[in-house]
Amino acid sequence: MTVQQKIIVAEGPAPSAATAAFLAADHRLFIGGRWVEAAEGGQLDVENPATGEIVARVPAGTAADIDAAVAAARQAFDHGPWSRMTPSERGRLVWKLADLLETHADEFAEIDSIDNGKPVTDARAVDVAFSCELLRYMAGWSTKIHGQTIALSSSAPFHAYTLREPVGVVGQIVPWNFPLMMAVWKVAPALAAGCTIVLKPAEQTPLSALRLAQLVEEAGFPAGVFNVVTGLGETAGAALAAHPDVDKVAFTGSTEVGKLILGAARGNLKKVSLELGGKSPVIVFPDADLDVALAGAASAIFYNMGQCCTAGSRLYVHRKVYDRLMAGMAAEAARLPVGVGLDPATRIGPLVSAEQLARVSGYIEAGQREGATVLTGGRRIGDRGFFLEPTVLTGTTPGMSVVREEIFGPVVCAMPFDDDDIDAIVAEANSSIYGLAASLYTRDLSKAHTVARRLKAGTIGVNVHHVVDVALPFGGFKQSGWGREMGYAAIELYTETKSIAVAL
Ligand code: ADP
Numbered sequence: 001m002t003v004q005q006k007i008i009v010a011e012g013p014a015p016s017a018a019t020a021a022f023l024a025a026d027h028r029l030f031i032g033g034r035w036v037e038a039a040e041g042g043q044l045d046v047e048n049p050a051t052g053e054i055v056a057r058v059p060a061g062t063a064a065d066i067d068a069a070v071a072a073a074r075q076a077f078d079h080g081p082w083s084r085m086t087p088s089e090r091g092r093l094v095w096k097l098a099d100l101l102e103t104h105a106d107e108f109a110e111i112d113s114i115d116n117g118k119p120v121t122d123a124r125a126v127d128v129a130f131s132c133e134l135l136r137y138m139a140g141w142s143t144k145i146h147g148q149t150i151a152l153s154s155s156a157p158f159h160a161y162t163l164r165e166p167v168g169v170v171g172q173i174v175p176w177n178f179p180l181m182m183a184v185w186k187v188a189p190a191l192a193a194g195c196t197i198v199l200k201p202a203e204q205t206p207l208s209a210l211r212l213a214q215l216v217e218e219a220g221f222p223a224g225v226f227n228v229v230t231g232l233g234e235t236a237g238a239a240l241a242a243h244p245d246v247d248k249v250a251f252t253g254s255t256e257v258g259k260l261i262l263g264a265a266r267g268n269l270k271k272v273s274l275e276l277g278g279k280s281p282v283i284v285f286p287d288a289d290l291d292v293a294l295a296g297a298a299s300a301i302f303y304n305m306g307q308c309c310t311a312g313s314r315l316y317v318h319r320k321v322y323d324r325l326m327a328g329m330a331a332e333a334a335r336l337p338v339g340v341g342l343d344p345a346t347r348i349g350p351l352v353s354a355e356q357l358a359r360v361s362g363y364i365e366a367g368q369r370e371g372a373t374v375l376t377g378g379r380r381i382g383d384r385g386f387f388l389e390p391t392v393l394t395g396t397t398p399g400m401s402v403v404r405e406e407i408f409g410p411v412v413c414a415m416p417f418d419d420d421d422i423d424a425i426v427a428e429a430n431s432s433i434y435g436l437a438a439s440l441y442t443r444d445l446s447k448a449h450t451v452a453r454r455l456k457a458g459t460i461g462v463n464v465h466h467v468v469d470v471a472l473p474f475g476g477f478k479q480s481g482w483g484r485e486m487g488y489a490a491i492e493l494y495t496e497t498k499s500i501a502v503a504l
Helices: 017-024 063-078 087-103 105-116 120-144 179-193 207-219 233-242 255-265 290-306 319-335 354-369 422-430 445-454 487-493
Strands: 029-031 034-036 043-048 053-059 158-166 169-173 196-200 226-228 248-252 271-275 280-284 312-318 373-376 391-394 411-417 437-441 459-462 495-503
Touching: 017 053, 017 105, 017 207, 029 063, 029 207, 043 105, 053 207, 063 169, 063 196, 063 226, 063 233, 087 105, 087 120, 087 179, 087 207, 105 120, 105 179, 105 207, 120 179, 120 487, 169 179, 169 233, 179 196, 179 207, 179 248, 179 487, 196 233, 207 226, 233 248, 233 255, 248 255, 255 271, 280 290, 280 422, 290 312, 290 319, 290 411, 290 437, 312 319, 312 422, 319 373, 319 391, 319 411, 354 373, 354 391, 354 411, 411 422, 422 445, 437 445, 445 459, 487 495
Parallel strands: 169 196, 169 248, 196 226, 248 271, 280 312, 280 437, 312 411, 391 411, 437 459
Antiparallel strands: 029 034, 029 226, 043 053, 158 495, 373 391
């Protein structure tokens, strides 16, 4: 099946004056409330993936900068005004940060669109809007973190209770797929809990974290509470994960790097939370509302160019509806306008980098070598920027690399199933080292709940795929991670329980 991809723009509109001025500025690290150059003076190019052009340069922070940032965060945690603030004062600052972010929402959407390639429309409606919502939600928790009084089982008279205290200095390492939002997922609960932070954004997309630091400064957070060190994963990131004075490391990224973080954290047994890869199944039963299933299956893999840890990359469709759904997927892939992220009509932007384009294309080739068929897509679009056609592979079988491994691109493996016995399809869906998300489409209430219970994944959508809410715990089973973000679960990630017993 050949499809004619709809390409809408070659150049795209210019960014706003505010965004252009930010891009052109001299970017520095934010450490201890001051803007400083990297200790070793190195810089990293920041590329616009729609054009391949360099749009900014940021400091290449190294271990020395991480040392300075951790020292600033330690000072702020142990001795700064932050440590004496009331929960209410803390909550107000977090809320103020949300207000400032909202004021500059369009600018942040443009920055992430230029830096990552994503459609500015999505960046504004999802990345920035969710970040504001999450900051406000977590601001509310800061005044509601409390322990319990405990009736002890021993016969001696005791008054015993627990306190929940901030875990301390936290290192936060985030990926490039939702640059601002991934940072705020980590920063918002940590601030609400009273921790201090060293944030290391991804080297591909460091800009919105630096702009966020400007707003942190403007909001009036005490110096050292929030520090940003841009730099490479293997230098700045590794130093942060291994640092002996960091109490906790929170990481979102690949499972492979998650295991390195775990190894690095071993030295001082710092607390670790990990949100890692996925290979999420989407199951369409024959009684599903097919319009709903099609919309869900398409957005599951094409949203954010498939660069989502929850991407629905294994599509299991009952044979009775397989041909109709496949025709719909191909039509949807062709219908989505491809273009520069800054054009508001764009639905599919470029992949984040040449490296990512090569990696995803390599998977498509490997799939074909192993016997898969390209139903639609599969090719690079144009020779400027890193655009790839939304791709549907058929004829895929469980042993193929494209079915087993996380591709992190707009590539779905579609597989029909015949069996009306749910055991077989549940076993197939669960046959993955990952367990981040899953979705199923059916009108049968009993089947929906039964299958949802049996799928081994942290988030299950029924008649919907991407389900993320500030209040709903989010995280992975199996090799998709440790811990849950969002909701009160995120506050638990950034606090320790202390038990106190008083002999009466
Ligand atoms: P991807 O493979 O999609 O780029 P990664 O898991 O490599 O995702 O990157 C996620 C984040 O982890 C980025 O901020 C990156 O700089 C960082 N990172 C990469 N390697 C390491 C490492 N060895 N130690 C700590 N952080 C790392």
